[in-house]
Amino acid sequence: MNALLNRALGERRGAIGLAVLAVIIFLIMPLALDIFRLNLVGKYLTYAFAAVGLVMVWGYGGILSLGQGVFFGFGGYCMAMFLKLEASDLASTAHQTTPGIPDFMDWNQVTQLPMIWQPFHSFAFTVFAIIAVPLLISYIISAAMFKRRVGGVYFSIITQAIAAILTILVVGQQGLTGGINGITDLKTLNGWNINTDSAKYLLYFINGALLFGVIMVCNLVLSSKLGRLLLALRDKEDRVRFSGYDVANFKIFIFCMGAVISAIGGAMFTLQVGFMSPSIIGIVPSIEMVIFAAIGGRMSLVGAVYGTLIVNYGKTAFSESFPSLWLLFMGAMFIGVVMVFPNGLAGLYQSYLKDRVALVLSRIKKVKSSDPLKVVKAES
């Protein structure tokens, strides 16, 4: 049990990194920021799920997915459907032509709740769907591709195409999905008002805890033989295949895992931001997620979280003052990552700061071990 926990924390080195991140997320942020800003950080942290998923899929799996927004969207929409149904009770929709259905359906002359909306009355089903729907879709996509040995750039293009197709589909099916506006005006979760400050605080902490849970599960996977196999696969795929492994299954597994992680983030996004719309699931947000992971360092789970926070903070800060410059700036950052620091912030840390940190730590230890009492004890 202890060994398992140790692996989940990423051994000693990983545990220190996680602890630092925990202090920032659970202590410094809530103390330093007002609820409006903290809620923004909470929103960024939901993107961090997608970035962490990409570290697994892209960094370790070697599969560049340009459609992670799709899975983020599946999680987000599942949650939004549940919340919307709860917000559309008979009393508050009494003025509609058909009371008891979501408002946008009424505007679109839909007179009956569609079949696929029915099960989202149940919260248990919704939680199940948040995991199961992206799992199923990602399985179908990846099995269809990897079993036929489609990979590399072709796979990336296909995932991007799927993101485009899905956005068009969601926008086009206005009566079913709320169209371009998405699903808005969400109020309560099982009667609990999610728009109050206290709810926002609580959701922020739940979100953070889930993110840590996900990172720990990822650590477990990476420290197993499967993690080493992923590295081996990126290095010499044929050698793995001719060592008796069905290579496709491992790629499918890691792609599905990334999809589910992304979907959890999407569900938390809906809860904290209070709506879900196609603008969050399309090509642009999907590529932004790749940039978060790239800037944080695509081989570092913790780095991906920092990358997400920094890029999004920059986005908010910049676009408040120079809205049109932001995209150029982000493009420049991406070029910078590719050309100057290919392993992202985590890579910079590894090559410039790590040794100094280790030096400081060892000095602290020395001071402790030169404690005269201890020396005497050791001698006697």
Added chain:
Amino acid sequence: MSEKIALSIEDLTVSFDGFKAVDKLSLYVEKNELRVIIGTNGAGKTTVLDLICGKTRATSGTINLNGTELTRYPEHKIVQLGVGRKFQTPSIYENLTVLENLEISYPEGRGVFGSLTFKRTEQVTQRILEVAETIFLTEFLNTQSGLLSHGQKQWLEIGMLLIQDPELLMLDEPVAGMSVSEREKTADLLNKICQGRSVIVIEHDMEFVKRIAHKVTVLHQGKLLAEGNMESVQNNPKVIEVYLGH
């Protein structure tokens, strides 16, 4: 030798857009036998190995290992049925240590969930140590394999196959790029590991072939040109013609 036949290839043909890289080839390898395949460039040596291990699909013909027809199985199944293949250039995982390379090749936990729950048990460690000793890499177990010398990488890949205990071991130019002393060691290694299984080696170095081969098969333009012990093959006028004259 009256050992039973382990691998039998019959009428094997593969054609790439009409070009027959292997043409109606029949080949029988016995258990405990070390067979060397030689031939000029483009004779189809590597293609034969590709066909056996499933990397290339045969156009027609059969490949039978101890009673199992291999041609209808995917690559990883063929490995599980007991075929190990070493590639021409050392194909190891350079980012992992020697120990991890061998561990990944250990034939257990080959499924997704099996690999998640795989544990390095006493038995696994024991087997890794055993193989590491056979391939002269005991002292390098914790070395990142990318740092090994070229010859050591070749040995490591052989070790990665040995740990699977295959019925049929196929080595494509195992001594390419090795020093003289490394060649000596490799020859001893091959003589040792062909016990209890069949080994097919592709090699160009005739001195080395002489040292290891039980039997030699000469391929030419995808067809069998000659077969027999080293001496008879060397004196075969057809072989001399192909190698020397035009």
